[in-house]
Amino acid sequence: MSTPDSIGTLINSSVHIEPYATDDxxxxxxxxxxxxxxxxxxxxxxxxxxxxxxTTQLSNAPxxxxxxxxxxxxxxxxxxxxxLNPIDTNKLNLSTFEFTNASHPVNLNWINxxxxxxxxxxxxxxxxxxxxxxxxxxxxxxxxxxxxxxxxRFHHQLRRHLLRLQRTRHH
Numbered sequence: 237m238s239t240p241d242s243i244g245t246l247i248n249s250s251v252h253i254e255p256y257a258t259d260d261x262x263x264x265x266x267x268x269x270x271x272x273x274x275x276x277x278x279x280x281x282x283x284x285x286x287x288x289x290x291t292t293q294l295s296n297a298p299x300x301x302x303x304x305x306x307x308x309x310x311x312x313x314x315x316x317x318x319x320l321n322p323i324d325t326n327k328l329n330l331s332t333f334e335f336t337n338a339s340h341p342v343n344l345n346w347i348n349x350x351x352x353x354x355x356x357x358x359x360x361x362x363x364x365x366x367x368x369x370x371x372x373x374x375x376x377x378x379x380x381x382x383x384x385x386x387x388x389r390f391h392h393q394l395r396r397h398l399l400r401l402q403r404t405r406h407h
Contacts, residue, residue, distance in 0.1 A: 243275045243310050274312040280319055281305050299380045300328070304355070307365060307373035314362040320352040323381070332382040339375045353379075 253265040285301040304321060308314045323330060333353070335344055340362075345354040355377055365372040 243273055243312075245273045247271050247273060275310045282321070297329075297382045297384075299332075299382055301378065301380045303376060303378045305373070305376045307375065308362045309365045309372070311364055311366055313364060314360060315358075317357040317360050317362060317375070319355040319357075319377075320347075320350070321355065322350075322352050325351055327383055329382045329384045332380075334380050336378050336380065338377040342377060 248268070248270050250268045251266070253259075256262040256265060259265060281304070283303045283305070286298060302321075304319060306317060306319065308317075323333070330346070338355070338357075340357050340360050343356045343358065345356065346352075347354055357375075360375075362375060363371045
């Protein structure tokens with residue numbers, strides 16, 4: 237199940253076997269089964285220490301500290317949690333990516349064609365929020381990364397352009 241709306245859905249199944257005419261015991265040719273779906277669901281949020289950068293900050297290539305938090309809000313234990321964190325490699329310098337912390341053991345994998353950093357928590361056994369809400373949300377990871385140096389060049393080009401505009405307005 238890929239969405240939380242699917243979790244807890246009642247699934248009705250039935251089977252009917254024919255032919256009845258030649259069956260010695262036709263009463264057992266029908267069966268119904270109902271089951272509620274169970275599963276884990278991990279909504280994520282991502283926070284960054286700087287949501288806006290000034291042109292002065294761009295010239296110094298600041299470190300951006302990202303924190304990703306997740307919780308199992310499904311109705312069953314999460315055995316594996318996979319987080320895909322898109323990284324805009326046009327703006328951020330992937331070579332400065334540093335993994336600093338995680339609440340549980342995690343494997344990292346850069347998926348180049350998707351431009352995603354994959355964080356995979358295998359055998360996490362993350363309890364669902366219905367069973368134990370505080371334990372279901374004690375999950376996070378963090379990583380800093382810097383903006384690309386061309387952003388600094390862009391800053392300098394922008395600054396030169398603004399200075400030219402100012403000079404033009406004063407004349």
